[in-house]
Amino acid sequence: xxxxxxxxxxxxxxxxxxxxxxxxxxxxxxxxxxxxxxxxxxxxxxxxxxxxxxxxxxxxxxxxxxxxxxxxxxxxxxxxxxxxxxxxxxxxxxxxxxxxxxxxxxxxxxxxxxxxxxxxxxxxxxxxxxxxxxxxxxxxxxxxxxxxxxxxxxxxxxxxxxxxxxxxxxxxxxxxxxxxxxxxxxxxxxxxxxxxxxxxxxxxxxxxxxxxxxxxxxxxxxxxxxxxxxxxxxxxxxxxxxxxxxxxxxxxxxxxxxxxxxxxxxxxxxxxxxxxxxxxxxxxxxxxxxxxxxxxxxxxxxxxxxxxxxxxxxxxxxxxxxxxxxxxxxxxxxxxxxxxxxxxxxxxxxxxxxxxxxxxxxxxxxxxxxxxxxxxxxxxxxxxxxxxxxxxxxxxxxxxxxxxxxxxxxxxxxxxxxxxxxxxxxxxxxxxxxxxxxxxxxxxxxxxxxxxxxxxxxxxxxxxxxxxxxxxxxxxxxxxxxxxxxxxxxxxxxxxxxxxxxxxxxxxxxxxxxxxxxxxxxxxxxxxxxxxxxxxxxxxxxxxxxxxxxxxxxxxxxxxxxxxxx
Amino acid sequence: xxxxxxxxxxxxxxxxxxxxxxxxxxxxxxxxxxxxxxxxxxxxxxxxxxxxxxxxxxxxxxxxxxxxxxxxxxxxxxxxxxxxxxxxxxxxxxxxxxxxxxxxxxxxxxxxxxxxxxxxxxxxxxxxxxxxxxxxxxxxxxxxxxxxxxxxxxxxxxxxxxxxxxxxxxxxxxxxxxxxxxxxxxxxxxxxxxxxxxxxxxxxxxxxxxxxxxxxxxxxxxxxxxxxxxxxxxxxxxxxxxxxxxxxxxxxxxxxxxxxxxxxxxxxxxxxxxxxxxxxxxxxxxxxxxxxxxxxxxxxxxxxxxxxxxxxxxxxxxxxxxxxxxxxxxxxxxxxxxxxxxxxxxx
Numbered sequence: 001x002x003x004x005x006x007x008x009x010x011x012x013x014x015x016x017x018x019x020x021x022x023x024x025x026x027x028x029x030x031x032x033x034x035x036x037x038x039x040x041x042x043x044x045x046x047x048x049x050x051x052x053x054x055x056x057x058x059x060x061x062x063x064x065x066x067x068x069x070x071x072x073x074x075x076x077x078x079x080x081x082x083x084x085x086x087x088x089x090x091x092x093x094x095x096x097x098x099x100x101x102x103x104x105x106x107x108x109x110x111x112x113x114x115x116x117x118x119x120x121x122x123x124x125x126x127x128x129x130x131x132x133x134x135x136x137x138x139x140x141x142x143x144x145x146x147x148x149x150x151x152x153x154x155x156x157x158x159x160x161x162x163x164x165x166x167x168x169x170x171x172x173x174x175x176x177x178x179x180x181x182x183x184x185x186x187x188x189x190x191x192x193x194x195x196x197x198x199x200x201x202x203x204x205x206x207x208x209x210x211x212x213x214x215x216x217x218x219x220x221x222x223x224x225x226x227x228x229x230x231x232x233x234x235x236x237x238x239x240x241x242x243x244x245x246x247x248x249x250x251x252x253x254x255x256x257x258x259x260x261x262x263x264x265x266x267x268x269x270x271x272x273x274x275x276x277x278x279x280x281x282x283x284x285x286x287x288x289x290x291x292x293x294x295x296x297x298x299x300x301x302x303x304x305x306x307x308x309x310x311x312x313x314x315x316x317x318x319x320x321x322x323x324x325x326x327x328x329x330x331x332x333x334x335x336x337x338x339x340x341x342x343x344x345x346x347x348x349x350x351x352x353x354x355x356x357x358x359x360x361x362x363x364x365x366x367x368x369x370x371x372x373x374x375x376x377x378x379x380x381x382x383x384x385x386x387x388x389x390x391x392x393x394x395x396x397x398x399x400x401x402x403x404x405x406x407x408x409x410x411x412x413x414x415x416x417x418x419x420x421x422x423x424x425x426x427x428x429x430x431x432x433x434x435x436x437x438x439x440x441x442x443x444x445x446x447x448x449x450x451x452x453x454x455x456x457x458x459x460x461x462x463x464x465x466x467x468x469x470x471x472x473x474x475x476x477x478x479x480x481x482x483x484x485x486x487x488x489x490x491x492x493x494x495x496x497x498x499x500x501x502x503x504x505x506x507x508x509x510x511x512x513x514x515x516x517x518x519x520x521x522x523x524x525x526x527x528x529x530x531x532x533x534x535x536x537x538x539x540x541x542x543x544x545x546x547x548x549x550x551x552x553x554x555x556x557x558x559x560x561x562x563x564x565x566x
Numbered sequence: 567x568x569x570x571x572x573x574x575x576x577x578x579x580x581x582x583x584x585x586x587x588x589x590x591x592x593x594x595x596x597x598x599x600x601x602x603x604x605x606x607x608x609x610x611x612x613x614x615x616x617x618x619x620x621x622x623x624x625x626x627x628x629x630x631x632x633x634x635x636x637x638x639x640x641x642x643x644x645x646x647x648x649x650x651x652x653x654x655x656x657x658x659x660x661x662x663x664x665x666x667x668x669x670x671x672x673x674x675x676x677x678x679x680x681x682x683x684x685x686x687x688x689x690x691x692x693x694x695x696x697x698x699x700x701x702x703x704x705x706x707x708x709x710x711x712x713x714x715x716x717x718x719x720x721x722x723x724x725x726x727x728x729x730x731x732x733x734x735x736x737x738x739x740x741x742x743x744x745x746x747x748x749x750x751x752x753x754x755x756x757x758x759x760x761x762x763x764x765x766x767x768x769x770x771x772x773x774x775x776x777x778x779x780x781x782x783x784x785x786x787x788x789x790x791x792x793x794x795x796x797x798x799x800x801x802x803x804x805x806x807x808x809x810x811x812x813x814x815x816x817x818x819x820x821x822x823x824x825x826x827x828x829x830x831x832x833x834x835x836x837x838x839x840x841x842x843x844x845x846x847x848x849x850x851x852x853x854x855x856x857x858x859x860x861x862x863x864x865x866x867x868x869x870x871x872x873x874x875x876x877x878x879x880x881x882x883x884x885x886x887x888x889x890x891x892x893x894x895x896x897x898x899x900x901x902x903x904x905x906x907x908x909x910x911x912x913x
Contacts, residue, residue, distance in 0.1 A: 058912055125795050229783045229792075231912075244645075245749045247652030248659045249901075329814040330794050351625050353642055418660040425661030512653070512664055513614045513643030524644060527750075528620055529787030 021390065026420075027441050028397040031412035032262070032404070038415060039255035050256040059233070060257075067234040070151050070223065071216040077156030078212045082163025083205060085306070089164075090171035093291040094303050103310045108161035109549060110314065111502035112154075113221035113522060114538045118317035119154050120145045120226065121324040121535060128320050146230045154222050157313045159215050163208040170204030171197075172287035179292070203275050210272040217265050218405040220505040221519075225526060235261045236407045236505070243411060243509060251415070258408040269403050318542065325536035343536040354537065356514065357521040360432070364517065365500035368439040372447035373493045380451025381481075385460070401442045406505030413438045413510060430512040438506050443496045450492025454485040490555050498548050502541065610637035613845040616654065616665040618647040618752055619832070620787055620807075623865050630861050631852050638845045646785050647671040647752025648904075651679070654837075658684070666840040667849050669710065671752025672830040674759065676707040677897040679835070686838045688847055692854035695871050700831050709831030710853055711867040712883045715757050717821045718790065718808040723799035731767075731823045733800065734775045741779035743800040744792045748907050750784045753804050753830050756896070759903050760828040763891040769910060776911050794818055804830075809879040810866040820879075826887035831870070 040046045054060045085104055088094050107115070123129050123142045133140040144150060174197055182192045223234045233241065239257045242250040295302050328340045347354045383391050401409050417428045417437070428434045458481060466476045504519030511520045518541060525534035617624050621644055628640040643650065647670045657663040663684070670676070679685050680702070689705040700709035717728050723742070734743050748755035761767045783789050786804050793801040793808075794816040805827075808820035834853050836846045852858045859871040868876040868883065876882040896903075 057908075059908060062912065125797055229781075229788060231782060241749065243652070243656075244649045245652055246901075246904075247655035249655070250652075329811070329816050330791055346622070350629075351621065353621075353625070414656070414660075418656075427661050429660035430657045430664045512657075513616065514612075514641035516643075525621065527646075527784050527788065528644075529785060529789070529791040530621060531791060533621070 017390065021394070024394050024397050027437070028400050031409070031416045032400060034415045035255050035262075035408070035412040036259055038252055039259045041252060050252045054253065054256055060238075063233045063235060063238045066148065066227075066232050067217075069148060070155065070234055071213060073148075073152035074155035074159065074216050075209055075212045077152060078160040078163050079205065079209050081156065081160035082208065082212075083167055085160070085164045086167040086171055088302070088306060090168055091292045092302070093294050093299065094306065095299070096303075100306065100310070103307075103314075104164055105161050106310075106314050107157055108159070109498075109545060110158075110542065111221065111504065111519065111545075112158050112219055113225055113504055113519065113526075114321075114502075114542060115158050115314075115317070116145075116154050116222050116225045117522075117526070117531075117535055117538050118314075118321035119150075121531075122317040122320035123150075126324070126327075126330070128316075128323075146226050148232060151223055151226050151232065154226065155216055155219060158219075158222065159212045162211050162215060163205075166208035166211060167201060167204050169287060170201050172289065174200045176288060176292055207272050207275045210268050210275070214265055214268045214272075214403070217261065217268070218505070220405075220407055220508065221523075224508075224523065235264075236405055239407050239411065240508065243414075251411075254411055255415070258411050261405050262408045265403060265405055265408075318539075321535045322539045325532060325539050327532060330531055343532045344540075347533055347537050347540075353516065354521060357516045357518050360515060361501050361518040364432070364435055364439055365497045365503075367436065368443060368500045369493045369497040371440050372444050372496050373489065376444055376447030376492070377451045377489050380448050381455055383448070384452055384455040395445075395448060398441075398448060399445045402445045406442070406503075407509060409442060410438065410506040410509035413441075413506075429510075430515075432515045434510050435507060435515055435517070438510055439500050439503070442506060443500055446496050446499065447489075447492045450488055450495065451485075454488030454492075455481075457488070458484045487555060487558065491552065494548065494552050494555065498545065498552075501548070502545065609635050609844050609848050611639070611842050611845060613638050613640045613842050613849060614643070614664050614666045615640050615669070615849070616643045616650050616667070617669040618645065618650055618671050619669060623867075626865060627853070627858075627861065630858070631849060634852065635845070635848055638842075638848070640849075646750035647675055648748070648750055648755060651675055651752075654679070654684070662839055663837060665837050666842050666846045667834065667836055669832060669834045669853070671832060672756040673702075673707070673709070673833055673893060674756055674896045674900055675752050676702070676833050676835055677893060678900060680704075680706045681897070684838050685835050686840065686843075688836050688850060690847070690851050690854055692851050695873075696854065697870070700870055701833075702835075707833040707835035708850070708854060709833050709870055710859075711832050711862055711869055712829055712886075713753065713832060713868065714805045714822065714827040714829045714881070714886055714888075715753060715802055716805045716808065716827055717823055718793050718801040718803040719819055719821065720793050720796050720799050721817045721819050722796055727819075728800070728821055729824050731771075731825055734780060734802070735771065735778050739778060739780075739800045742798055743775075743778070743802075744781045744783055744789045744798040745802040746786045746789045747782045747784055748904055751786055753786060754802075755900060755904060756830050757802065757828045758907055759896040759900065760889050760891045762903065762906075763895070764889055766825075769906065772907075773910055782911055790818075805880055806866045806868065806877070809877065812879065813866075822881060822886065824887070826889040828889045829883070829886065832867075 039050055040048070042049045089097055089100060089104075094100070121127055123145045125141070127142065129142040133142055145154070178196050178200070179192055182196050183189075187195065218236070220236045220240065223232065223237045224240065227233060228237055228241075235257060239254050239261070242257070243254045246253075325343050326339045326341070328338045328342065379391070379394070383395060404412075413434060414429060417426065417434050419425055428437070462480050462484070463476055466480045471479070502519055503517065504523060507517040507520050508523060511517060516524070518537070522534045522537050522541070525531075525537065615624070615628065619627070624642050624644055628642060631640065632638065643653070643665070645653070650668070650670060654663050654665060654668075657665075668676075668679075676685070685706040687705040690708065693701055693705070693708045696708060700712075702708065717731070717733065719728065724738075726738075733739055746754040748758045758772070761772060762769050781792070781798065783792060786807055789798075789801045789803050790807045790811055792798040793803070794811050796817070803820075805820055805822075808818055812818050812820070834850055836843070836850060840846045854871070856871065856874070859869040859874050863869045863874055863877050866877050866880075868880050870883070
């Protein structure tokens, strides 16, 4: 970025721009640099000893192997489920598509640890499945969720909506005339799918697959709840265990592991970006919403099957979790005499820490949302109206904390805020402040993306028209920009709020006494074997999320009523 | 436009208000706002309490303390002993630890904190009723209870009562036993240290136990859960948890093996840089006082203070055969023991 170019473009605003650049560097780029440096630091300057030490541990190789299997397996499962669901919704005349759409997204909206708890109570020795199997033949046991298979399964169902959302649009944009041409040329349904639909959908599918790959690398909740008790570690949980179990003496080891995990994530993101760049051509095609295949007689049972699947993966396990939270003691069966509200009474009235956690999470996500709304939206506006290389770089930089796996980002936050400037300790680590900084840095990009999309939809001519009619900047914002962009911006803000509310990974590494969050509290209960409390609190959280989700839907409804496309 | 904004902001605000309102209620209910006694006068402010006790017990302890000292706001940080220690080290490196008072699993943990010069001496008048061997001579820490690690069994799965630790390396517990991880639990770290230095056991014994398919889970609570639910038949678990679970109606039983049991004392100590020294001292006094020790016994722990009986179903310290090892050596080797454990158990 040559200095003269900035001078020409900004003149007086130079200082502001540079300040902004420095802040972005400090907040978003420096943490990563510090982490990489630490991983190479040894007794005498920069060395590779941290890495070579890792390579000598069988534990490290086991972890790599299970990470590969889990990430690979769950990506394949999500791709399969997501593509199947997207194909049904995009191409067939299956009834009640809107409801189905919401039901599919539910798997992703629930925090991974809630989904995990509901599945482990559903399939556990005390669960519904064990009872049913026990009826069939005594001694028959359900398949344990505390296994590689269990982790892959829960991850697969948690992430398949990502693939679904991605491929839905891709499928809708495949021109049906191509398919007709192929059918007219004598190819059968299957051959058309293999030779036309699939190749055209492939870039979207691969990009969706990479997205799931990233999400699985990033996921900490599922392997921490299901893997740790049976000694299955993945990279993210191994980093957590090292840092939490050994403290500062493990920082260098954790940093080396983080660099490896970060590299995998960055490679994935790059690949995805390249693929999406290539498939830009389809952007001009209008999506086609009318069904291409009539299911005919099978319409009823395909629909029933899909509903049954969706109910089975979310609603039924959720019920199981709620019933677990109503038990008197863990080893007891669920009968009327063993039912009690004691667990709820305890977490709501007898344990002030739970309330503190709920308050902390609400305050954290509320303030994070407000800060992101203000700064993110302003940045998005500048990014859309005055695009420059500098603010494109800034946008890339803000994407870094979100792209990095949470555990890696959290560790880099510790490293930076322990001693931002050599010799100066701001005393932020171990207080709420570090959580605020971490949340804002990590979720800012969500708000920026929503903001950019919203401002893109308002043509500059609208603003110019307002200016010509004599409206000042304030007036322009109030009567033109805000009414048109608010729905998109607010949806982004709510997304930030909900993501932050149930966050676990970053807070697990950064929380301290008095700054525990909801996710951390559930995790601590579960680690201490207090399943009755963790399921009770999770059940309450589901209610909170449902309320939040309803709010998002309301905003979108209101937006469509105003004629703005969300 | 304006109405829309209102309709969005209002629910959010009401939600927040509701929550904070309920929270305040909950806290009041927990503290049972009784006016404090004369000695509580002038003791106030925030007190940061780092502990490895189960959530519920820590909550009960602080609630009882608050009944006496209503003006102190106790912030609890709870995790496994090893994790709490790591947290203290990290905070130390970041400038200063947040903790005022610590209550962690074993004397070894406190010895190493003492060697790092992180604790302050406090000779509590209440500590006079405690035997010398269960407290630090300089008053850096004092044991608060006696906790033995015993064999827990699921009574639906096991009919023959085990009498020896060797059951863990024999066929009847093949792939059916569980223990907490010394990388998380201080009790487990202590046990590993003792077993690996006890004649007739050593790392060889631990290796055979591992080869026999023992599962390693994070904490004692999680190990207890696995035995209570029948996922595992045998567990190496601290005694009071088993007794308490049994009292709740779970199908579990505890056995003290004839070779003896390793015991820990869950000491309490004050950090050198404690921000709230008065409240810290008041808290330590309370935990060691007759009232505090009685509360401990009610919760289900074996108290140390003279004249307070052990809870039903637990042995008192005089009835136990104790396995132990040299404290200084255990302290010096704690990290090496943990690394050795990773090697043997391939965690």
